[in-house]
Amino acid sequence: MGSDVSTYVLLSHQAALRRQLDVTANNMANSSTVGFKREQEVFREHVERVRRAPIEDAKRLSFVLDYGQVHDSRAGAFQATGHPLDVMIDGPGYLSVEDASGATAYTRAGFITLLTNGELGTPSGAPLLDENGRHIAVSPEEQGSLAIAGDGTVSTSAGPIARLAVTQFDEMRVNERGDGLLTGAGGRLLPAAETRLRSGGVEGSNVQPIIETTNMIEVLRAYQRTSEAAANIDTLRKLAISRLAKPD
Template sequence: MTETTHIGMSLATSLQRQLDMTANNIANASTAGYKGEHMVFESLVQKGTPAGEDAANFVSDTGSYIDTRPGAMSQTGNPLDMALNGDGWFGYRMPDGQMSYGRDGSFTLDTDGNLTVLSGARVLDQGGAPIALPTEGIGALIVSEDGTISAEGTGPLARVGVFDIPEIQSYRRVGGGMLLPPDGAAAPTPAAATQVLQGVLELSNVNPIREMTRMIEVQRAYERTNALIGNSDTLRRDALRRIGQAV
C-alpha cells in the first residue's frame, strides 16, 4: 500500500463517520430536545520518516462531542409537554431497563398512568423511580418550576427528575436524544438550578440547512478522496508494469 493510498484511506474513513453523524443529525432535526453531535479531527504526523523525505500527515477522527447548547423553546399548551431552562437533563428508564438521560420533554401518559416519551421510555422522578400518575379522579395537571406535578384539588402527585451531568461528553448516544452513562459513571445529582417549564418543548438544536450544507461538502470530499486513492493505485500499477517491461 502506497503512502498516498494510506493517507487517503485514513481520510476516507473519517469522512464516512462524519457523513453518518451528519445524516443522524438531519434525521433528528425535528426530535424534541435532540442535541447535535459533531466530529473532532486531528492531523497526525507519520513517525519514522526517512531523512530527506517530507513527513506524511494523516487525518484521524479522535471522537465526537455533543453540542449541549439549548434549542429554541416552543409554546405548545400541552400540559404534559415540559422543557428545561438550565443545564439539567431528564432521566428515563428505557424499555430494556437501562437508565438514560436527555432533554426530550414531549411526555404522554399510557393507559396505566405511566409518564413516558414516544419511544416508550418511562420518565424518572428525583429519586430515579419511574413516574406513574392516577388515571382518573384528578383535575388538570399543574407542573411547578421545580418539577412537582399536582392536580387541581389534590396535593403533589410526583416530581419530575432533573439531573446535573457534568461528564455528559462521556455518555453514549443510543438513539434519538437518549444518552447512556459509561460503565462506572457516578450517579447524576439533582439539578436544583434548572427550571421545569410546563406547556413548552425544547426543540432540537440542529440547524437542518447547515447540516445539509455540511453533508454536501463532506460527500464531495469523500468522492475526491476515493478518486485520489484510485488514481494512486492506477499510477502504482502502471509504474510496476513499465519497470517490468524495462527489465
C-alpha cells in the same frame, strides 16, 4: 510502515469523511425530532514516523483517527403544545426514564403524559423517574390538578409529590440508543436551584438543515478530491512499475 504509506493515509481520510457523512445525514433526518441535539464528529491526528523517506519531512506521517462524537448542547426552539404537563429543559440536562428492561435512559423530549396506571411517563409508555430514581404516581382524585414547576417539582392540589430528575452529562458521554432515548455515564443530578423547566411545550431539534446541507456538500467534495488523489497515485505507481519492468 510499508512503502505504500500514501494509500493508508488516504484511506484514513476517506474513512473519516464517510463517518462524517453518516453523522450529517443523521442530523438532517432528525431536524424535526423533538429534543434532538445535533451531533458532531470528533477527529484526532495520529502522527507516525517512518525510518526511510525521500525527504526528511516525509518521515512524519499524519493519519485521521475517528475519536467519537459530541452533541451540540445549544437549545432548540420552544414549541408550544398547549399541554400543561409538557416541558422543555431550559438549559443543560436530560429527563430520566425507565426503559423496558428496567434500566435508566435519558431524553430531552419533554412530552409528559399520565400512563394508564396513574404514573407520569412518555407517550411510548416509559415511566418518568424522580430524583430518587422512583416512579411518579398520581392518585386518580388529584390528576386534574397536576402541575410541574420550573424546578421540576410535581405537585397537585394536595401539595408536592415528587421532583423530576434532570441529569447533566459531559456531552462526550451521551450516546444515542436508536429508539429515541439515550444512554449516559458519569452524570450529575441537578438540584432544584439549577433545574429550569418551561411548561406548556417542548424543545425542538437544534439542527439547522441549511448548515447540514452545506456540510454534506463539503464532505462529498472532500471525498471526491481524496478519491482523485488516490487514483492519481495509483496511476503513478503503475507507470513506475511499467518503467522498471522494461529492460535497459
